[in-house]
Amino acid sequence: MDKSLKTESFRGFLSGEIVIPPDKSISHRSLIIGAVASKQSGNKINIKNLSLGEDCLSTLKILENTGVKIKRLSDRELELDAKSAFKNPDEVLDCGNSGTTARLLCGLFSSLNEFECEFTGDESLKKRPMARVIKPLSMMGAKILSNDNKLPLKIEGKKLNAITYFSPIASAQVKSAVLLAGLNALGVTKVIEPYLSRNHTEIMLKYLGAKIKTGKDADGFWTTVEGNSMESKTLEIVGDISSAAFFMVAAAIVQNSKVLIKNVGINPTRTGILDVFKQAEVLFSILNERTVSGEKVADIEVRYSPNIKPFRIKGDIIPRLIDEIPILTVLATVANGESIIQDAFDLRNKESDRIKAIVEGMKAFGVDIAEKKDGFVVSGNGEISSKAIVETHLDHRLAMSYYVMSLINKKETVIKGFDCVNTSFPEFIRLAEKLKQF
Numbered sequence: 001m002d003k004s005l006k007t008e009s010f011r012g013f014l015s016g017e018i019v020i021p022p023d024k025s026i027s028h029r030s031l032i033i034g035a036v037a038s039k040q041s042g043n044k045i046n047i048k049n050l051s052l053g054e055d056c057l058s059t060l061k062i063l064e065n066t067g068v069k070i071k072r073l074s075d076r077e078l079e080l081d082a083k084s085a086f087k088n089p090d091e092v093l094d095c096g097n098s099g100t101t102a103r104l105l106c107g108l109f110s111s112l113n114e115f116e117c118e119f120t121g122d123e124s125l126k127k128r129p130m131a132r133v134i135k136p137l138s139m140m141g142a143k144i145l146s147n148d149n150k151l152p153l154k155i156e157g158k159k160l161n162a163i164t165y166f167s168p169i170a171s172a173q174v175k176s177a178v179l180l181a182g183l184n185a186l187g188v189t190k191v192i193e194p195y196l197s198r199n200h201t202e203i204m205l206k207y208l209g210a211k212i213k214t215g216k217d218a219d220g221f222w223t224t225v226e227g228n229s230m231e232s233k234t235l236e237i238v239g240d241i242s243s244a245a246f247f248m249v250a251a252a253i254v255q256n257s258k259v260l261i262k263n264v265g266i267n268p269t270r271t272g273i274l275d276v277f278k279q280a281e282v283l284f285s286i287l288n289e290r291t292v293s294g295e296k297v298a299d300i301e302v303r304y305s306p307n308i309k310p311f312r313i314k315g316d317i318i319p320r321l322i323d324e325i326p327i328l329t330v331l332a333t334v335a336n337g338e339s340i341i342q343d344a345f346d347l348r349n350k351e352s353d354r355i356k357a358i359v360e361g362m363k364a365f366g367v368d369i370a371e372k373k374d375g376f377v378v379s380g381n382g383e384i385s386s387k388a389i390v391e392t393h394l395d396h397r398l399a400m401s402y403y404v405m406s407l408i409n410k411k412e413t414v415i416k417g418f419d420c421v422n423t424s425f426p427e428f429i430r431l432a433e434k435l436k437q438f
């Protein structure tokens, strides 16, 4: 079956209102932390508005395989019962395309006494580095066998000892893996990171009553956690700003567009894109701010922005927009000058080598882009008119970025392997079609 998507040039505009799907990072955490809280409290936990993307379903299936009972109450609402979890699974646990599943569960499972399991994943995930979690977890005493620090992994869980870990990178997956292991370790576990990465784990643990503290000092941003009993509380998940980002940029660059995106998480560790929008003079408003299960949320309106300025992204903003760099590159192509993205080496370790893949994809659209070790330089000129054939390399964020690019391409675009959008955003095309007006 040909899984390519072919689009002709689009002569209309985008208009209307959409509700964005639930946040993927928070959804993974609601399943994992929800299961731990359910086990500790002996009560069931309800999750409202869970992401149904393939990544979160990988986490869900793995938890079911370890004895967590999951009842579907309605479309996106579940009830978790982990009273009799966590049991040794009788099959290899498949993390699919999801780095968050593999790394966070590696933290939790390696801290469970006498728990044994094996992880695998798809071709993209099998290439991604796991040393970043194996190293700190081994320092805590974990026993993890790997294929040269890559999947497949074998975990022999045991009681771990708390450590203080200076993470060399600002990675929420590393921080979360160590904190989840710390929930079952002897003593107080501390993680220090150079910049603040997304803090959904900390917010959820605090919300459920775990013993967790956060702060900043000369060493960096620190979090401490120690074992105690969490409460059972309903977890409601806000919309994903990383999914909203595709429509935010599309509305800014397609002439005459105006789009209202409802229920978008605006946790400050995720809103680097809004800082870039200010730099680039994108026209947008934040409306109806509120808090849901400890997370900030709002509606975001974006209007066509005729004078997009070039922008520069580097340093501490990188973890706040790491997943938005592919779509921000699309924004850079219409800016009137040179945009520079640097300090983003870790993009090479995502679902694809995103630096290499973006440069290759943008060149296919005729964009003037130069690859650097830790980023790239894009010279915008506003006019995209190339018959483009691009590869997604099993990377959902590239697929959706190329789709947005196709909206401003005056010629035909073919996106190969487009179906990988299902990883995070199965409703993407339906919502895009809803907004398209002719």
Ligand code: S3P
Pocket (backbone or CB within 6 Å): 024, 025, 026, 028, 100, 170, 171, 172, 173, 174, 176, 197, 198, 322, 323, 346
């Ligand atoms: C995620 C953290 C980020 C992000 C990924 C999801 C998470 O990765 O790129 O899509 O849910 O913790 P790193 O923590 O490796 O930067």
